[in-house]
Each structure stands twice: as C-alpha cells, then as structure tokens.
Amino acid sequence: MRFCCWALPAWGKTHLAVALGREAIVAGYTVLFTGAMELVANLAKAQTENRLEERLTHYAKPKLLIVDELGYLPLEPDAAHLFFQLVSRRYERGAMLITSNRAVGEWGTVFGDAVVATAILDRLLHHSHVVAIRGDSYRLREKRRSGLSQKPAAAPEPAIVST
16 A cells, blocks of 8 residues: 655644554554655665665565655655665555655656656555645644734645545
C-alpha cells in the first residue's frame, strides 16, 4: 500500500504521517521515518562509498517507510535516480508514505526529469490511497484567532492529493 500526502505548508502532513507511523508500530509493523533530503543525501553518500546496495537494503527493510517533505527543494538528477531505485526496490514489497508540498503534476520539476518523475509516480500511485487535505494552515489559523492575520483568498484545488 502506498500513501502520498500533498498539501500546502503547515496543513499537518508531517503530523499525519507520524500518527500513521505510530499506529503501524502499535500494530506490530516496523517503521522508518526520514526527511526526503536526508534520504537522498544518505543514498548519494553510500553510492560514492560503494555501499549503495547496503543503504537501499536499509531503506527497503521496514514495512512502512515514511519520507517527509519530498519536493521542498528540487532534487539533483542523480538524487532523483537514486530515489527511483529505492521506490523500485520497495514496489510491491513495502508501504511508503510520502509527504510533499508539491502537487503530483509538479514532480517533473521536483525530480528535474519528467521521465523519472513519471516512473516514480507510476509505482507510487499504484495501490495507493488518495485523500485530499484542504483547509487553512493551522499556524495561520491560530494567528487569525488572535487577530494578527487576515484570512487569505481561497487556495487553488490540488491536482492530485494522496495520503
């Protein structure tokens, strides 16, 4: 099963991912939580040290891998290929939960390569659950309650939102 969570910043993506990860642990599953940039940096370092296979095995082992904030910064082409290798390794073998502030339609830009993005999305969205996260940022909502901010214009509807 795959989960991809898309929403604007401060809508609770990470909080939801942590809660789902915690529930998976309570149910007896192994879970690994990592930031997207940390993950690709670890894969890149392992590749330069000729330990890529070992690192891919590490990330492929848990029943649920949570990758937080994919797309916050664009990935270098080599990093996108490493991420593809991990997604391919986990495909049909382990669940992934990915949080992102980028709509799926923007992932070509995130990965710097539309072909790689399509291949990643093909695997991630197969067997995935799609859930839309809509509403105000919880941080801005608190500011509005205290009178420090005005409500902004409605945010655009996401192209695809999956959790």
